[in-house]
Amino acid sequence: MTALRGVGGKTLERLERLGLHTLHDLVFHLPLRYEDRTVIKGINQLRHGDFALIEGYIETVEEQGIRQHSLVCYLNDGNASIGLRFFHYSAAQRERMRTGVLLRCFGEVREAGYGRAGKEMTHPEYREVASGEQGRIEASLTPVYPSTDGLQQRLLRRLIQDALTYYRDDSVAASALTDWLPRRVVDGLAFPALFDAIQTLHSPPPGSDSADSINQAQQRLAFEELLAHHLSLSRFKISRTRRAPLMRPNAVLEQAFSAVLPFHMTAAQQRVIAEIERDLAGEKPMMRLLQGDVGSGKTVVAARAALIAVASGFQVAIMAPTELLAEQHYQTFLRWLTPLGVNVGFLSGRQKASERETVLFALGSGLVNIVLGTHALFQESVIFQRLGLVIIDEQHRFGVHQRLALKEKGGRDGNCPHQLVMTATPIPRTLAMLGYADLDVSVIDELPPGRKPVQTVAMPSSRRGEVVQRIHDWVGQRRQAYWVCTLIEESELLSCQAAEQTAQALTAALPGVRVALIHGRMRAAQKEQAMQDFKSGLYDLLVATTVIEVGVDVPNAGLMVIENPERLGLSQLHQLRGRVGRGEGESFCVLLYQSPLSVTAKQRLGILRATQDGFVIAEKDLELRGPGEFLGVRQTGLMQFRVADLIRDSGLLDDVKTVAEDLLRDEPECVEPLISRWLGQGARYAEV
CATH class of the missing domain: 3.40.50.300 (P-loop containing nucleotide triphosphate hydrolases)
Structure with missing residues (x-):
């Protein structure tokens, strides 16, 4: 990294904070989004919320405010004017903002505040346009990268372009970006070459073809990254050389x-x-x-x-x-x-x-x-x-x-x-x-005969009294019930009921109903005793945290109330619901939520009410929450993708599987470089 111009101790430290240690890391540090600075827009064309590149002459400069000073420059392009507002500025900056200076600015357009009419940009990026440079614009979209404090986008863009130039012009360095996908695979899937894809993502062309070019380049890198992950595990599978004991049924x-x-x-x-x-x-x-x-x-x-x-x-x-x-x-x-x-x-x-x-x-x-x-x-x-x-x-x-x-x-x-x-x-x-x-x-993919679907309803916490009455009636039929709380201790932030307080409140509200309590802070022996007592019928209602999520089987317990279900993922809610519906008769799950619900929470609860199919729920959960920790391997870095997105790129997986099998069989020399490029130390999981 120090081979690049402008990379000293502080910059190196900031780059390493982003996980960027080598030039290879730098060129694979891809943009979050793009800004279109290929067209200078007229100030009279600007609309609220636009991100735009503008150019004009400073016509007036003034400092406004009493307690909080701000520097406001009014820029005019000959047809209209706009204010540029800076809350943080230096004396040198104030000195450079002079009437008649030609500026080029990029920023978000807002309606002017402080009782003034017109449009403003607050803290736009700007630079003075030199003589003869007027009208000269960017040839490609401008990337916006993940960054860190003290590392400006302008410097990051230059370093990445310098690194790309280094790889393009130095034949020895270029070998680090060897395209390990065979040409037949690249052509068969209509992918661009590796370096071309990287170049496109850092400098996409403007105009109508931009989105298609970015998408093709993104798909090319996502495919290679998914392939590397697949290869790391597939290689492990086919390399099992140790023998296993032979076993026969009796x-x-x-x-x-x-x-x-x-x-x-x-x-x-x-x-x-x-x-x-x-x-x-x-x-x-x-x-x-x-x-x-x-x-x-x-x-x-x-x-x-x-x-x-x-x-x-x-x-x-x-x-x-x-x-x-x-x-x-x-x-x-x-x-x-x-x-x-x-x-x-x-x-x-x-x-x-x-x-x-x-x-x-x-x-x-x-x-x-x-x-x-x-x-x-x-x-x-x-x-x-x-x-x-x-x-x-x-x-x-x-x-x-x-x-x-x-x-x-x-x-x-x-x-x-x-x-x-x-x-x-x-x-x-x-x-x-x-x-x-x-x-x-x-x-x-088949449930035992006799298992009836659990009827699921969602109710706001304002109807808590109705739910408590429902439990009273349920227990009166000699049935048992669960009441699941999402937290053990009181929390003002989440406004969730504590399990202990809930147990006390339900005991008071339901005289004659025998209430047991289980939560994660109890000793194991206490939890097991409470669970066994509930299973044997000594208690009617079990107040519990999500400790009962898996494995608990009490056929007589056919009613479950889950408080604050909006705090849990879909799969966890489905697991909890699976504790009921194991005996004869109808079973019910009541989702007692806190109003108002977010859009995502409404989606989750709606999905849970609509289906009992765990595979459908898991797919929806993945869409809403992402991969999470399904593998239990977060400590190795596996499944932490740089480019690929399992939802967006799921259509690539069939081809990934086919190409992985072909490479392992016919071109094994390509396997290790691909894994090393994308997983690095994460590949050690497959070697354990």
């Missing part, structure tokens, strides 16, 4: 398992189990993502997969994001698998030292076949005798390195355990294609 155990279940599995569950069986019978480690909407029955699929591993002589580790969910899975597995002679253990951070040592010994000696737990499972002290299968529930809540740390516990003698990751948050197709290119994907 027909006798399968029949016994089916007999224990109080239901019949759906066709979708059976299809997914068949896909898992094929993976477990292969030599390469299974890496499969299991998607299934709320209540689709992923747990029983996980149990069947675990049973195959146990029947083949291997141990299974099942990790859940919360102790509440891990404990619930533990109880379920005990109920289903203990009658089959399978030893199931539980490991969590809250256990007493003696309990923990007993479980650790049993794992190390092979006495426990299946262990369920939280992040405590991947601690160094946890040693398995023969770990063959790792199952991760609600995988997006764990970081990539946490998941891999657990998987590595089964690695010995070149072997690697199989891995099944599950999510009840459906992954939009755009994210699944890009973010999970290293995984095979199975989808349970």
